[in-house]
Structures are given as structure tokens and as C-alpha cells.
Amino acid sequence: MKPIGYIAVAVIAAAAGFGIYQFGIAPRVAVEPPQAASQTAPAEPSAAADESGDTALPETLPDFTLANLEGQPQSIRSWQGKSMIVNFWATWCAPCRREIPLLKKIQADHGDEGFQVVGVAVDFREDVLKYAKEIGIDYPLLIGEQDGMEAVTKFGRGSLGFPFTVFTDNQQRLVLFHLGEIHPPQAEVMLAAVRKVNSGELTPIQARTVAAKQLAELPRAQE
Known part of the structure; x- marks a missing residue:
């Protein structure tokens, strides 16, 4: 068994009312309750390919393998032919926890039309297993510590906050x-954009442009 990885966290206070969390590496015994960071999150979440102006997203879902709930290694590309909703989260992340009921509803309501939610928990395995059982997460989970953080870097954005979610079409091309x-209103916009890519009505790049405009027009969520 490999040594236990190291994770430390800090809360990012968001100007728009949603919080996202930054993560780094530190001895587990030194982990303290998250403190508010001095950084400020963007006012609106991004649906653009490269809103930050640094490295663009890959065209297709990057392949990585993490342990599933049963402890077996599983590739994120296991769900061929599905439109993927890959949600990166952690148990210590409050907005991640708030988001899970919506993700469960998306899977229940839209699984039959080919959408597949997969949670990627970058966290300690025992914490994830306990929390998933407590709240009844019923979509697949992949779990990793250091290897989970390495999976994050495959999206070309360096160190990201939590939660973040990528949407693919049914060919596993990154759409959003x-x-x-x-x-919920944002989810409807993003699901609709993926449907238009699947139908051939829009390319992934066109769908990003349309979705970004629609998301910008939505009222800000009231926390």
C-alpha cells in the first residue's frame, strides 16, 4: 500500500456568493479547519474554453484512472457513448456538498438520454466512503489523493478550485x-448545449459560445 498522500485546503470566499476551495499539499496531521483565503473568485462561473487566458482545455476528456468505490482501478473513459458530467469535489468543500443533490437529480432525470455523472473525489478515501454512504450518492465515484490531484492537472488549468465540472458530448469531446x-438554471443551459452538440446542431466551440452568453444572462443565484 502506498503511503497516505497529503492534502491541505483553504476556502476561497466568492464575490457572487458561491465558494470554491483551493487545495495544496501538507502533512495530514497539520490540516486545520479551512480559513478564508485572500483571493476572490470570479463573479460568474465560466463556460468558456479558456476564460482565464492561460492554457486551453484539451479537446477530449483526458484519460486518468483512479480507484472506484469498490477499490478497483477504473478509467474515466469507461463510460463510452455517454455524455459525461465529471464533477471534481471533496468532502470538506461546502459548495461541493450543496451541489450533490442536483447532480443526483441530473443523473436520475437525464441518465436515460445518455448523460452520465461521475464524481471525482480528491480526498482521503475513508472520508469519501463515509460521506457517500451517509448522503446516498448513487452515481459512480472515483477517488484519489495525490493521484486525484494529478488528474486535475490534465485539464491544463494548473491548480484549480473546487468544485469544478466538465461536460462532454457522447464522443467524450469537452464541451463545457x-x-x-x-x-439548476445553469445546469439546464449546459445540458441543452451538450444536446445540441450531440445532435450535430453545434460544434463544441459553438456550444461554448452560446452557453457562455446564456449563462451570463441568468440572474445570479441567491445563496
């Missing part, structure tokens, strides 16, 4: 990237 908690 969303940093921060997803609210």
Missing part, C-alpha cells in the same frame, strides 16, 4: 468547463 457550484 464550469468552475464553482452549479445551480
